[in-house]
Amino acid sequence: MRGSLHGLRVLDLTGEPGFLTGMLLGEMGADVVKVEPPAGDPARHRGPYWGEVADVERSLVWLAMNGSKRGLTLDLDAAAGGDLFLRLAERADVVLETEAPGRLAARGLGWDVLHARNPRLVLASLTPWGQTGPYAGWRGSDLTVIAMSGNLHCTGDPDRAPLRCSLPVSHFHGSIEAAVGVAFALLARERTGEGQHVDVAMQEAMVMPNMATASMSMMTGNRGARAGAFFRQTKSVQREIWPCADGYVSFALRGGPARVPGLVAMTKYMSEHGMASEKLRATDWKAYNHNLLSQDEVDALSAEFGAFFRTKTMTELFQAACERNLMLAPANTSREIVASEQLAARRFFVDLEHPGRGVLRLPGAFAQITSDDADATTVAVRGPAPRLGEHTAAVLGEIGVDAAVLARLRAEGVL
Amino acid sequence: MTTTPHGGLLDGFTILEFGGGAAGPVATRYFADHGATVIRVESRQRPDFLRILKLTPDTKGGLDGGEHFAVLNANKRSVALNLGKPEAVAIARRLALVVDAIAENFAPGAMAKWGLDYASLVRERSDLVMISTCLNGQTGPQRFYPGFGGQGSALSGFNHLTGWPDREPLGPYGTITDSLSPRFAALLLAGALLHRGRTGRGQHIDLSQVEGGITCLSEAIATFTANGEVLGRMGNRSRHAAPHGVFRCADEDGRERWIAIAVHDDLAWARLVDALGSPGWATPPELATAAGRLAAVDGLEAALAEWTRPQAARPLAERLQAAGVDAAPVLDLRDVHDDPQIAHRGHFGTVRHPVLGDHPAETHAIRFSAMAPALRTPAPRLGEHTDAVLRDLLGLPDHEITSLREAGVLE
Numbered sequence: 113m114r115g116s117l118h119g120l121r122v123l124d125l126t127g128e129p130g131f132l133t134g135m136l137l138g139e140m141g142a143d144v145v146k147v148e149p150p151a152g153d154p155a156r157h158r159g160p161y162w163g164e165v166a167d168v169e170r171s172l173v174w175l176a177m178n179g180s181k182r183g184l185t186l187d188l189d190a191a192a193g194g195d196l197f198l199r200l201a202e203r204a205d206v207v208l209e210t211e212a213p214g215r216l217a218a219r220g221l222g223w224d225v226l227h228a229r230n231p232r233l234v235l236a237s238l239t240p241w242g243q244t245g246p247y248a249g250w251r252g253s254d255l256t257v258i259a260m261s262g263n264l265h266c267t268g269d270p271d272r273a274p275l276r277c278s279l280p281v282s283h284f285h286g287s288i289e290a291a292v293g294v295a296f297a298l299l300a301r302e303r304t305g306e307g308q309h310v311d312v313a314m315q316e317a318m319v320m321p322n323m324a325t326a327s328m329s330m331m332t333g334n335r336g337a338r339a340g341a342f343f344r345q346t347k348s349v350q351r352e353i354w355p356c357a358d359g360y361v362s363f364a365l366r367g368g369p370a371r372v373p374g375l376v377a378m379t380k381y382m383s384e385h386g387m388a389s390e391k392l393r394a395t396d397w398k399a400y401n402h403n404l405l406s407q408d409e410v411d412a413l414s415a416e417f418g419a420f421f422r423t424k425t426m427t428e429l430f431q432a433a434c435e436r437n438l439m440l441a442p443a444n445t446s447r448e449i450v451a452s453e454q455l456a457a458r459r460f461f462v463d464l465e466h467p468g469r470g471v472l473r474l475p476g477a478f479a480q481i482t483s484d485d486a487d488a489t490t491v492a493v494r495g496p497a498p499r500l501g502e503h504t505a506a507v508l509g510e511i512g513v514d515a516a517v518l519a520r521l522r523a524e525g526v527l
Numbered sequence: 528m529t530t531t532p533h534g535g536l537l538d539g540f541t542i543l544e545f546g547g548g549a550a551g552p553v554a555t556r557y558f559a560d561h562g563a564t565v566i567r568v569e570s571r572q573r574p575d576f577l578r579i580l581k582l583t584p585d586t587k588g589g590l591d592g593g594e595h596f597a598v599l600n601a602n603k604r605s606v607a608l609n610l611g612k613p614e615a616v617a618i619a620r621r622l623a624l625v626v627d628a629i630a631e632n633f634a635p636g637a638m639a640k641w642g643l644d645y646a647s648l649v650r651e652r653s654d655l656v657m658i659s660t661c662l663n664g665q666t667g668p669q670r671f672y673p674g675f676g677g678q679g680s681a682l683s684g685f686n687h688l689t690g691w692p693d694r695e696p697l698g699p700y701g702t703i704t705d706s707l708s709p710r711f712a713a714l715l716l717a718g719a720l721l722h723r724g725r726t727g728r729g730q731h732i733d734l735s736q737v738e739g740g741i742t743c744l745s746e747a748i749a750t751f752t753a754n755g756e757v758l759g760r761m762g763n764r765s766r767h768a769a770p771h772g773v774f775r776c777a778d779e780d781g782r783e784r785w786i787a788i789a790v791h792d793d794l795a796w797a798r799l800v801d802a803l804g805s806p807g808w809a810t811p812p813e814l815a816t817a818a819g820r821l822a823a824v825d826g827l828e829a830a831l832a833e834w835t836r837p838q839a840a841r842p843l844a845e846r847l848q849a850a851g852v853d854a855a856p857v858l859d860l861r862d863v864h865d866d867p868q869i870a871h872r873g874h875f876g877t878v879r880h881p882v883l884g885d886h887p888a889e890t891h892a893i894r895f896s897a898m899a900p901a902l903r904t905p906a907p908r909l910g911e912h913t914d915a916v917l918r919d920l921l922g923l924p925d926h927e928i929t930s931l932r933e934a935g936v937l938e
Binding site for chain 1: 668670672673682688690703724751775786855
């Protein structure tokens, strides 16, 4: 079980915004070594904790986002730590980092130094605003970079403040973008022999989730607005997320060729339960254009669908959706996701043994390889998130640091 | 972003693309922007719905006038093939056998109907790289379940986690799995091309958009499987930081303005208190710690909101940043174009489109030290490159192309 990136060595210095980058590269087969300060990554010191025991080995965000990596502690602010890091970098393919621009260079570990020591090395830097530019020195975090992307402005209820997702979406977008940058730089290296500095800005990474509406605003004049659980049409707003008997479902009363069969099937489903009016049953969905309806017409139509959904549970509606090809989906919580029969059939979740703590069920491979060559290309979780310093001796052993030196470095607090 | 033609990172790679919408086409844009040749196989019989989506009543219309399609598909080429005809399928098959990779985002099974699925093609081409992406993946009882990004957001858990604790779920704006999955796909495709370069072996990648979304939300899954706790909607609040919110500022040009302020540690709080002028409500000693601020967050954020209300958002954010506080004005979709940092990064470029005229098109968030991405060409008109591709890639003579066109194969 090797993976497409088998044989590539990655040093992962990232904090929380970049955890996912190394995890994805690790699932694709790279040897990813997480480099933490001796006290552990700050995310280890933050709940929620497994079993609600505050412990550096039980932080759930740490455990969830650092699988498929090995773990090394190293004080990069100590001269001996920086020197060890450079020795590791000399034989690495990739370094990942999320520090403020200039911070690595201030320690003598910047791009110029790394490139000089190892011209084949790829350095990927993920930061809120990028390495250069008028705001490169600004502080930034999930909330503020999304604020500057247009996405926050358009998310939320119209009568309240613009809104973010309760987990940091910009970290996810930025992390995957950084992984793309790494893979592209490695592809280019195959031809040129040279590594590159890959500079990824989370603010920019959050423009694309607007699905081209930022670009189109120059053509359409649409600046975007919050519509809550609704979707803004030309002449109306239409409900997109609907309350049902025990939760919420996503369903769009929008037209267009791809949606016609679903609307026809939904009307039939409602009819079978005696909950479709004569007018609804007579609707010609092929000719239906949601953009031409007035708000009153939309509201009348929505009232029928809304009343029907309230009589059904999320599970009932989703089962019907799967059987009848309705374009409707439950707004799942983790509980429904973990219980999904689709995900079970694809063996998506993995149960990982975390020594001393037990077995934790987590999302597994982020993609599946179905070809004959799957053993050499497979995407898979390679192991649980490392314990603090778990692989320090093994990783440093690979560059010839022996037990005596290891003991001295530990005593000096470098490891 | 530069618009001058130059050597690209991925010059020489060719990707054949089937499907439409956003989830597939955004993934291949990464390759197109860096010099790869990306060829869309399209058909007049069943055009990409983004080609016919009309955004405003005065949209010029026609299959080549869709703004949404244009923005997402710059730098690509288009071959029109009526896959209802066996000759068209044969051409698609020949193309599939000469390109470096295939990306498709049809429903599972659609490619197999034409004999263009991986299992059929790999018999003739052992180093074929192909990615198939759809909502639920190529296997499993719900593989045929139909859905767009709205369903992806709901199934993977993003809707449940977005909104106010006292209200219904919503967004995030822009159908999030539609924008996450192209990034996953680009990564996987690039990884497969690296592997092929080293080993000469291909692979077939099955990317479920829902599974990609859940991977991102691993923290919520772990919190449930470890502790039985279902994470929910927190508005703009954070479990670790306070204040952490979005606050109303003075209106500008008749529009609401807001500022986002996030205080992640005690030092940042001290800086904010300083910037506030140390008012009485901000100086009680219990607010000096995160635990104290989280306990008092309602009052804290109400007082902060009162302070921001009369001020202009951008100057206030600039002032807070100068004081070392993480703050940013909330930009609308138009403001993003004028943002100095976005402009510095060259995020938006301009292309000249034959129907739409000059229009902005965006690129991604990656800058490489040795090469810049380039917007070279506008999104293709449907079938614009049919002749060139058939001639250059397959070596078809002009008279053959003409007779195929007369037979309705190339439309």
